[in-house]
Amino acid sequence: MEMECLTEFPHNHMDRRPRKRPRLGWDVAQPPKAQPGMLCGQEVGNVTSYAPSNHTTSSLFVKGVARNGSPPWRDDDKDGHYMFALGENLTSRYRINSKMGEGTFGQVLECWDRERKEMVAIKIVRSIKKYREAAMIEIDVLQQLAKNDRNGARCVQIRNWFDYRNHICIVFEKLGPSLYDFLRKNNYRSFPIDLVRELARQLLDCVAFMHDLHLIHTDLKPENILLVSPEYVKVPDYKGSSRFSSESSYFKRLPKSSAIKVIDFGSTTYENQDHSYIVSTRHYRAPEVILGLGWSYPCDIWSVGCILVELCSGEALFQTHENLEHLAMMERVLGPFPQHMLKRADRHAEKYIRRGRLDWPEGATSRDSIKAVTKLPRLQNLVMQHVDHSAGDFIDLLQGLLKYDPTDRLTAREALRHTFFTRDRKP
Numbered sequence: 001m002e003m004e005c006l007t008e009f010p011h012n013h014m015d016r017r018p019r020k021r022p023r024l025g026w027d028v029a030q031p032p033k034a035q036p037g038m039l040c041g042q043e044v045g046n047v048t049s050y051a052p053s054n055h056t057t058s059s060l061f062v063k064g065v066a067r068n069g070s071p072p073w074r075d076d077d078k079d080g081h082y083m084f085a086l087g088e089n090l091t092s093r094y095r096i097n098s099k100m101g102e103g104t105f106g107q108v109l110e111c112w113d114r115e116r117k118e119m120v121a122i123k124i125v126r127s128i129k130k131y132r133e134a135a136m137i138e139i140d141v142l143q144q145l146a147k148n149d150r151n152g153a154r155c156v157q158i159r160n161w162f163d164y165r166n167h168i169c170i171v172f173e174k175l176g177p178s179l180y181d182f183l184r185k186n187n188y189r190s191f192p193i194d195l196v197r198e199l200a201r202q203l204l205d206c207v208a209f210m211h212d213l214h215l216i217h218t219d220l221k222p223e224n225i226l227l228v229s230p231e232y233v234k235v236p237d238y239k240g241s242s243r244f245s246s247e248s249s250y251f252k253r254l255p256k257s258s259a260i261k262v263i264d265f266g267s268t269t270y271e272n273q274d275h276s277y278i279v280s281t282r283h284y285r286a287p288e289v290i291l292g293l294g295w296s297y298p299c300d301i302w303s304v305g306c307i308l309v310e311l312c313s314g315e316a317l318f319q320t321h322e323n324l325e326h327l328a329m330m331e332r333v334l335g336p337f338p339q340h341m342l343k344r345a346d347r348h349a350e351k352y353i354r355r356g357r358l359d360w361p362e363g364a365t366s367r368d369s370i371k372a373v374t375k376l377p378r379l380q381n382l383v384m385q386h387v388d389h390s391a392g393d394f395i396d397l398l399q400g401l402l403k404y405d406p407t408d409r410l411t412a413r414e415a416l417r418h419t420f421f422t423r424d425r426k427p
């Protein structure tokens, strides 16, 4: 089999399913006030020496500009994002190399750490009170995860954090592309089932680890699962190619290593907190969240179920932006909701329910919406379209992860004992 080995996975973010806001270029505002890089945080992990790196010596200045110091002060953009130029410093310790991503909380920059002599990923949180506060909770969670995960193999490792010009900055080990980046670059081709199994095992292991610590991630999605390495191979793939296909569609990419880590603990919550508000990114949101029934650990398990279907089919399972359509899609793929869940729906969700059943298709907003729901296959058929072997085990696992009633849903530990993982498979 012909294989081409490549190393770099580009981080460009054009997306036909845009969930992250595309960012425009930054402008340069320049009040003269230059502020030194203020390092208020603490080194995290097994680094023994820590020296604040906010001092610069005259030898580092070139024509009055601190080569190893901080750039002149600039205003943030209107959303509170930090403005930067590639190549300049973020404190004297870190040099900005490229932009890796952006989310609701801020931007993630690839930076060179002069002290540890390695590339790191730094999340620069927006200078807005609620995001700063959420970042402090994320730091707390990251430190707790690091303390309990000795090998640091499941969750991204925090290296350091500091408060710089009113932006909380969290320094992470640098990881590779997200599973979503990978699917997108692969023209949304599915992953082979043996790879899905490896990814599923690690993801469930991470979720079980977090749940044991009484933590609920609440935002599991392919964007928040990163491959550790950017390396991939190209293998021939003639499935679905036509004579009009471009050459790239005859090949598909496969990661060289299946190792993954979970990121983004900005929405992580403790089990004993109030769980009535809306959580999760739409496509991965559990029915109890939509129906306002309250949620707990099982909402992560539902997200894992949706993610695994997406990895095996290449496409998000519930591509919708609307509650009633979303619930109707669930019924199409998984069968009718239990009456007792619809009866308990809160006041906001009552409008989707009529005489004890979902108000569908009567309540649909358009014909297109009805079409989008009707074209969805049953779960079994969807999996059978993409999986040749292990389909039975995989379907059974998914049915356990996607149980409507959260109390019936598999726990992460139960899922790890499922025959999809344990059955002896001779090569």
Ligand SMILES: Nc1ncnc2c1ncn2[C@@H]1O[C@H](COP(=O)(O)OP(=O)(O)OP(=O)(O)O)[C@@H](O)[C@H]1O
Pocket: 100, 101, 102, 103, 104, 105, 106, 107, 108, 121, 123, 156, 172, 173, 174, 175, 176, 178, 223, 224, 226, 263, 264, 265, 266
């Ligand atoms: N350690 C890392 N290594 C490489 N890339 C990273 C790392 N951490 C984050 N990224 C990239 O930056 C993006 C945004 O990161 P993250 O999800 O933590 O930000 P966020 O603002 O909390 O996002 P969200 O809007 O999903 O809450 C990720 O999708 C990923 O592409």
